[in-house]
Amino acid sequence: MANNISFPCAIMLFFIVFYLINSSNAMPSFNVQRYGARGDGRTDATEPFLTAWSLACESRARAMVYIPRGTYLVRNLVFWGPCKNIITFKIDGTLVAPENYWSIGSSGYWILFAKVNRISVYGGILDARGAGYWSCRKKGGHCPQGARSISFSWCDNVLLSGLTSLNSQNIHVTVHHSSNVRIQNIRIRAPSGSPNTDGIIVQASSGVTISGGVIGTGDDCIALNPGSKNIWIERLNCGPGHGISIGSLGEYANEEGVQNITVTSSIFTKTQNGVRIKSWGRPSNGFVRNVQFRNLVMRNVENPLIIDQNYCPSKKGCPNQSSGVKISGVTYANIKGTSATPVAMKLDCSGSHHCTGITLKNINLKYMRRSSASYCKNAHGRASGVMIPRNCM
Numbered sequence: 019m020a021n022n023i024s025f026p027c028a029i030m031l032f033f034i035v036f037y038l039i040n041s042s043n044a045m046p047s048f049n050v051q052r053y054g055a056r057g058d059g060r061t062d063a064t065e066p067f068l069t070a071w072s073l074a075c076e077s078r079a080r081a082m083v084y085i086p087r088g089t090y091l092v093r094n095l096v097f098w099g100p101c102k103n104i105i106t107f108k109i110d111g112t113l114v115a116p117e118n119y120w121s122i123g124s125s126g127y128w129i130l131f132a133k134v135n136r137i138s139v140y141g142g143i144l145d146a147r148g149a150g151y152w153s154c155r156k157k158g159g160h161c162p163q164g165a166r167s168i169s170f171s172w173c174d175n176v177l178l179s180g181l182t183s184l185n186s187q188n189i190h191v192t193v194h195h196s197s198n199v200r201i202q203n204i205r206i207r208a209p210s211g212s213p214n215t216d217g218i219i220v221q222a223s224s225g226v227t228i229s230g231g232v233i234g235t236g237d238d239c240i241a242l243n244p245g246s247k248n249i250w251i252e253r254l255n256c257g258p259g260h261g262i263s264i265g266s267l268g269e270y271a272n273e274e275g276v277q278n279i280t281v282t283s284s285i286f287t288k289t290q291n292g293v294r295i296k297s298w299g300r301p302s303n304g305f306v307r308n309v310q311f312r313n314l315v316m317r318n319v320e321n322p323l324i325i326d327q328n329y330c331p332s333k334k335g336c337p338n339q340s341s342g343v344k345i346s347g348v349t350y351a352n353i354k355g356t357s358a359t360p361v362a363m364k365l366d367c368s369g370s371h372h373c374t375g376i377t378l379k380n381i382n383l384k385y386m387r388r389s390s391a392s393y394c395k396n397a398h399g400r401a402s403g404v405m406i407p408r409n410c411m
Contacts, residue, residue: 047082048074050090057088057111064093075101082106085142089114094125094165099134099173109142115165119151123162123187130169138177144168148187152212164188164214170196179203188214190235196223204231210258212236217259222274224248235259239289243267244304245274254284261291261319264309266329268302268343275305285315288358292322295345296329297368302342309348316355322383323350325397327368340370351379362390362407365397372396382406
């Protein structure tokens, strides 16, 4: 029959499948327990982790660093590249930081991948046990700078999938000077009162996709800092926290701009802000352009839509100055839900560099079951479709 596979073809197919299965199984796997790591939550496993990484990085074949189930106490881990092949970093266990926050807090990083290309990090739980550090910060004591839980610096072709990050001393995930980065199905959690515990920060990086996840912190769920471009964010649940921010920008006179940003199909619940663009009230050559905020739901959010070009915490270093950051081509479309304050849309733009090319389409934000209000200053653009609050440009 025409649908039958001939015997020679069947034999060839068998050997192809056999080769694929066995070649994948033959990938060198460097199990941290083989080098002395104990998953008892008490024994320092830092050196076994570094040993496993070094061997995997030197492997000429695609290699895996494997962390089996258990709880592993680790201090600062810096995984240096470049490596000789593709690396998979698979975490089935939990990594915990030392209880003494000075142990990792002085370096600024807890787990850092530096100059590594073609790296995939799967699964696992990171618990930085940041409560002691937060307490130090709140008391105004002598504290270290604090550690970011997991960071990628000067890396290309990165996948971070299925990770849970708990209680970072400050930022949970950072991406710096990197390209082609995909972060998917991530869970990030820290108390709403924890200081500077941003979920994800991207800076000087391009081609970053953040897809699927739940982020609740004491600061921004995601912040896009100078040099962020070609960023796609979708299917995120944000809250508690300060929302998704572009900026702050314009802290320095000479800095890179932010461009080609899309935030879509996401939900904000009881956050301080929804989607925000903020810049210091200082001279700057920075810019924000080609930004799409669309298909978003706000649930009792204090500032659902906000541009703040007069950011000046403590009123120091920027009084009575105007932001030099140029904002253009920002679209807000298909955004609905509820505002926790009467003013659901605040577009407070620079007096010296007005916001231009703002597009509003189908905005429906209520306050206490009534229409919300809007505030615009130096903002120019057009509106169409449903507009609650009213267009104030």
